[in-house]
Amino acid sequence: MEVLDTALSTLVYLASCFFLFFIGKVVYQLFHRKINVKDELVEKDNLAFAVAHTGYFVGLLLAIGSAIIGPSMGMQQDLIDIFVYGLLAIILLNLSIFINDKLILRKFSVYKEIVEDRNVGTGVIEGANSVATGLILLGAISGDGSILTALIFWAIGQVLLLVTELMYNLITPYDIHEHIEKDNVAVGIGFAGAMISIGNVIRFALMHDFVSWEDSMINIAINVGIGLLFLPLVRILTDKILLPGQKLTDEIINQEHPNHGAALIEAFAYIGGSVLITWTL
Secondary structure (H helix, E strand, O other): OHHHHHHHHHHHHHHHHHHHHHHHHHHHHHHOOOOOHHHHHHHOOOHHHHHHHHHHHHHHHHHHHHOOOOOOOOHHHHHHHHHHHHHHHHHHHHHHHHHHHHHHOOOOOHHHHHHHOOOHHHHHHHHHHHHHHHHHHHHHHHOOOOHHHHHHHHHHHHHHHHHHHHHHHHHOOOOHHHHHHOOOHHHHHHHHHHHHHHHHHHHHHHOOOOOOHHHHHHHHHHHHHHHHHHHHHHHHHHHHHHOOOOOHHHHHHOOOOOOHHHHHHHHHHHHHHHHHHHHHO
């Protein structure tokens, strides 16, 4: 009987999640009225949009998961929490895409690059922004906080993603916006890895029961500070260890066909580094 009850409750929770995914799809369309999702994915075979949209769904999965994981408070309360925090996460995730378009990729039109020019590098970054924000929401909501703490931590996370963009531009000997606009997918992949890595360390800093603002801010400052300081070190290590005999910059921008494989190694190094940081803190 207990097994049957567990199976039925699992089905109810899964159905709730699928319903939230459907709402997430509807809300995305409301936020992006100029984009016909079906046309971009099916009729135009737009890879840039497909990458960005897949990143959105990964972020959505993480955000919705934040309302599910943790001890059960009873099915009725669990469902209330899932829908309240799930809907909040959906709205915040879509707002993060807007912020990404206006602030992080501020030097060109993201809509034009993804929809009109089918710039995969831009799509990769927009998708990564969604994944990073999903990780931030996973930490902000899964901790024993409130709607207010979730909103504030989300806002802090968006500021820190902007700081990551500024930091990444400082440690690279080229303007990432210039090369992304030139359809350099490799540059987009490397930057995407940096964004996801910072999102992951923010998640780790927040994924504890909320005790006080002071405690949370100290955790965020320590984790993100280490993560940002780690970015230039990772570039050096990628050059010396993961790509022996080759210069990362040369592979990414100084040849006729940018090396996507080298960029993937760079992105892995950032994300892998963030995982190591969370394991050792």
